[in-house]
Amino acid sequence: MALALLPAVLQTYSAQVQLREQRTHAARDQALRLARDAAARLGRFVEGLREALVVLAEAPPIRSGDHAACTAMLVRLRERFAPQVLLGMVGPEGWLRCTTLGTPPRSVYDGDRSFFRLALKRGEMVVSEWEAAGTFLKGGTVHFGLPILGAPGERPLGVVGAAVGVDWLADQLRSIGLPPGATLTVVDREARILLHLADRPELALTPGSAAPPQLLQLLPRFRLDLSPAELEAGGQVSDAPGWDGDARIFGTAPFVPGSAGALRVIVSLDAARALAPAEAAARTGIALLALGTLLALAAARLGARRFVLQPLEVLLGTAERWERGEYGIRAASALHGSIPELARLASALDRVVEAAAERDRATAALRENEARLSLALEAGGLAAWELDRASGIIRRSAQHDLLFGYAEPVLDWTWRVFLRHVLPEDRAVVRAAFRAHRAGGEALTLEFRIRRAGDGDVRWLEARGALHETPEGAGKVLGVLVDVTERRRTEARLRLAVGELNHRVKNTLAAVQSIAAQTLRGAEGPEVPIPPAARAAFQARLLALARSHEVLTREGWTGADLGELVRLALAPHEAEGGRRWLAGGPALRVPPRLAVPLSIALHELATNAARHGALSVPEGQVTVQWRLLPSDCQDQPPLLHLVWEESGGPVVRTPARRGFGTRLLEGGLGRELGGAVSLEFRAAGVVCTIGVPLRPQPALARRDGWHPVLATMR
Numbered sequence: 001m002a003l004a005l006l007p008a009v010l011q012t013y014s015a016q017v018q019l020r021e022q023r024t025h026a027a028r029d030q031a032l033r034l035a036r037d038a039a040a041r042l043g044r045f046v047e048g049l050r051e052a053l054v055v056l057a058e059a060p061p062i063r064s065g066d067h068a069a070c071t072a073m074l075v076r077l078r079e080r081f082a083p084q085v086l087l088g089m090v091g092p093e094g095w096l097r098c099t100t101l102g103t104p105p106r107s108v109y110d111g112d113r114s115f116f117r118l119a120l121k122r123g124e125m126v127v128s129e130w131e132a133a134g135t136f137l138k139g140g141t142v143h144f145g146l147p148i149l150g151a152p153g154e155r156p157l158g159v160v161g162a163a164v165g166v167d168w169l170a171d172q173l174r175s176i177g178l179p180p181g182a183t184l185t186v187v188d189r190e191a192r193i194l195l196h197l198a199d200r201p202e203l204a205l206t207p208g209s210a211a212p213p214q215l216l217q218l219l220p221r222f223r224l225d226l227s228p229a230e231l232e233a234g235g236q237v238s239d240a241p242g243w244d245g246d247a248r249i250f251g252t253a254p255f256v257p258g259s260a261g262a263l264r265v266i267v268s269l270d271a272a273r274a275l276a277p278a279e280a281a282a283r284t285g286i287a288l289l290a291l292g293t294l295l296a297l298a299a300a301r302l303g304a305r306r307f308v309l310q311p312l313e314v315l316l317g318t319a320e321r322w323e324r325g326e327y328g329i330r331a332a333s334a335l336h337g338s339i340p341e342l343a344r345l346a347s348a349l350d351r352v353v354e355a356a357a358e359r360d361r362a363t364a365a366l367r368e369n370e371a372r373l374s375l376a377l378e379a380g381g382l383a384a385w386e387l388d389r390a391s392g393i394i395r396r397s398a399q400h401d402l403l404f405g406y407a408e409p410v411l412d413w414t415w416r417v418f419l420r421h422v423l424p425e426d427r428a429v430v431r432a433a434f435r436a437h438r439a440g441g442e443a444l445t446l447e448f449r450i451r452r453a454g455d456g457d458v459r460w461l462e463a464r465g466a467l468h469e470t471p472e473g474a475g476k477v478l479g480v481l482v483d484v485t486e487r488r489r490t491e492a493r494l495r496l497a498v499g500e501l502n503h504r505v506k507n508t509l510a511a512v513q514s515i516a517a518q519t520l521r522g523a524e525g526p527e528v529p530i531p532p533a534a535r536a537a538f539q540a541r542l543l544a545l546a547r548s549h550e551v552l553t554r555e556g557w558t559g560a561d562l563g564e565l566v567r568l569a570l571a572p573h574e575a576e577g578g579r580r581w582l583a584g585g586p587a588l589r590v591p592p593r594l595a596v597p598l599s600i601a602l603h604e605l606a607t608n609a610a611r612h613g614a615l616s617v618p619e620g621q622v623t624v625q626w627r628l629l630p631s632d633c634q635d636q637p638p639l640l641h642l643v644w645e646e647s648g649g650p651v652v653r654t655p656a657r658r659g660f661g662t663r664l665l666e667g668g669l670g671r672e673l674g675g676a677v678s679l680e681f682r683a684a685g686v687v688c689t690i691g692v693p694l695r696p697q698p699a700l701a702r703r704d705g706w707h708p709v710l711a712t713m714r
Helices: 002-058 060-064 067-080 114-122 166-176 213-218 271-323 340-380 398-403 415-421 424-440 485-523 532-554 562-573 592-611 660-673
Strands: 085-090 096-099 126-131 141-148 158-165 183-187 193-198 236-241 247-253 264-270 382-388 394-396 444-451 458-468 476-483 581-584 621-629 639-647 676-681 686-693
Touching: 002 060, 002 085, 002 141, 002 158, 002 166, 002 183, 002 236, 002 247, 002 264, 002 271, 060 067, 067 085, 067 096, 114 126, 114 141, 114 158, 126 193, 141 166, 158 166, 166 193, 183 213, 213 236, 213 247, 247 271, 264 271, 271 340, 382 398, 394 398, 398 476, 415 424, 424 444, 458 485, 562 581, 562 592, 562 621, 592 621, 592 639, 592 660, 592 686
Parallel strands: 581 621
Antiparallel strands: 085 096, 085 158, 126 141, 141 158, 183 193, 183 264, 236 247, 247 264, 382 394, 382 476, 444 458, 458 476, 621 639, 639 686, 676 686
């Protein structure tokens, strides 16, 4: 019985040890959390004060240094700040010029104080050390200073600062909820106590006094050259004796955010109080364990056969039936009414049997899933592979080696064997992709070419892989390979077909232009004269149509850049002496169905401006601007709003009749674009407004590598 109780004794002891460790971890976590909470609260206060000082530094009354205006402004602001927060401005010579208390000018000299000197020296907000104060600010003060920057190259105009009462600052930290016996200490840049919270007299520390060595050993040393990583350190927990001699748990949040390392926070907990519940539970557990052991030993002698041997025989019989595979038998029901220990043992054995049966079912299901997965991979032509990152061993499915041209599996498949099959021109890409996957753990996706073993055929393969974390933590890369050669060939044929179609469209437009030129030339005669202007206009319209098709052809009929369409329409009307037109708007691509009608519309507007409008005189100018306007309906696309405006040209009058261009713009263009076109003949110049529903397309980079943010300005 003593041997049987030994595991229970060890388990209870282990539980008590774990309970103590958990309590210790909880206390350490609490100390660190309280320190971080206090540092965060101070950081939020410092950040809010910094923002207020930045606003004050930009205020004209502050920057002017005028005592009356500066004082009037600060006195008005006094009600917006706590009574223990005093704001003021110090001139570049060091004299205090104005405060929220209305202090007379040149009555206080701050030129030798650290917040003034450091602010001018470092050019940023600084936090001073603890300083003694009068009756107004309680518990001493800490000063914050921010330089008032002047023009570039000039010295600062002074320093705007804030003096904060330490007692008031301490009151802001009391709400974090320190447990009994805990302390919270803030140390300044001079390693002195800035503020201290404690509920026991022997733990009290006086603000302004030197910090105890126990605290300074745990806090990082303040330096002016602290790096951002050091300033953002998450803090640490330490166990050390306190200045009262008792064991304490210290949590440090090294630097208060925004104080540039000048303020450091440390929280300490009374280790004895923190671990008292665990110690009490341990004593109770040991007492109960000892009592139970004595009672068990006493009962063992009396009831060994009745309550031990007979139930054990039942368990043995049940175990033999389990050994024969009869997992439906349960031991707990057979031992109903037996001693609790054996009943619990029977229940535990029942759970073990249930787990074993479940494991057998899971093993069978896993084998079925593996067979189903293997069948799916084989049917889809996929090859599975697995890379063990710790050992470098690569496991593959049978289809894997078949993709590389091996009829029989390769015994030793390594990274070098794999790279020998990859074509030399693709090896750098493959190495880079696997290196990036290994460094960042991102999913692997790439396509590359290999040369198969045996027949030497070049095939395209697509590889996909993802990192799978194993319980041991080593990690494996699981992936698949698939032959995408036919897909690549199909894509190449499609690109060739699109290129041939584009070539035929260009040839068709050239043929139409040639036929039109020959027809117009042949139709001329004394009876039916064709004005040269009409022929030139017709050819120009064909050229505008050809230019828009050329842009779409170059972009693979995915769309056209609106800025380029505007530039192509106005480029023939540029003057040698200066700029004749301006165009601006966001980088925007329009779909092919809108590119052609917009090109024709811009051409007609440019031609009309060159003949009768702003481009017909040297001082005239055309401005084209566009933007995207949100739609009133959520399901509708945004609206492209384009405005053509002429200025500086001859006085415009409403034409007596509508020509082809006017009818095209006002009638056919609106229906073709699915929007609205407005043409106004103002005296200062023609204004054309086009509104088109447009789903924006991402602007593609130009071939020279320049991606426009605004449209071209010429």
